[in-house]
Amino acid sequence: MSRHSLLLIALTAGALLGPASVCTAQAPAVVTATPLGAGGGAVRGKRLFIRCSACHGISDSAVARIGPNLQGVIGRKAGTLPGYRYSSAMQAAEIVWDEATLDRWLADPAALVPGTAMAFAGLGSADDRRAIIAYLANPQP
Numbered sequence: 001m002s003r004h005s006l007l008l009i010a011l012t013a014g015a016l017l018g019p020a021s022v023c024t025a026q027a028p029a030v031v032t033a034t035p036l037g038a039g040g041g042a043v044r045g046k047r048l049f050i051r052c053s054a055c056h057g058i059s060d061s062a063v064a065r066i067g068p069n070l071q072g073v074i075g076r077k078a079g080t081l082p083g084y085r086y087s088s089a090m091q092a093a094e095i096v097w098d099e100a101t102l103d104r105w106l107a108d109p110a111a112l113v114p115g116t117a118m119a120f121a122g123l124g125s126a127d128d129r130r131a132i133i134a135y136l137a138n139p140q141p
């Protein structure tokens, strides 16, 4: 078979699948390839963070709202931001926030820290959690 007809087959397959399904198939690979804090995931995470911003600020000057300021949260020991009144459950939690602990926290806060005051059911989508964590690492994408 000539290269030309192979190309035609590829083009036809693309046309049959349509642009939408091609995008969906490729999306997870793109997200996985995005290093923590780099542009792509963080930009999506910024949009997703709207769900958190009712309770959380994330900047050097942000004051505590219902929840603590999340600026610099990665690498921070849970329940230790000065000036914020954490639940006793959170103060007692022996957790340092990194990619893995944040993923568990955002999937189901009450499962990781039973008795937490964070009234948030959790994010079911691993992609959404990864994007939000990328945004927490780089809040100005």
Ligand code: HEC
Binding pocket: 049, 051, 052, 053, 054, 055, 056, 066, 067, 068, 070, 073, 076, 077, 078, 079, 080, 081, 085, 086, 087, 088, 089, 090, 091, 097, 105, 106, 115, 116, 117, 118, 119, 120, 123, 132
């Ligand atoms: C309804 C309000 C509310 C929403 C919505 C919410 N949080 Fe929270 N969050 C809190 C509260 C309150 C705490 C403190 C929990 C405690 O002391 O037990 C907290 C704690 C945290 C902590 C631990 C911070 C620390 O200093 O140890 C992280 C991380 C966090 N939230 C991330 C998020 C993210 C990301 C989202 C969005 C997906 C989110 N939260 C949505 C209220 C909220």
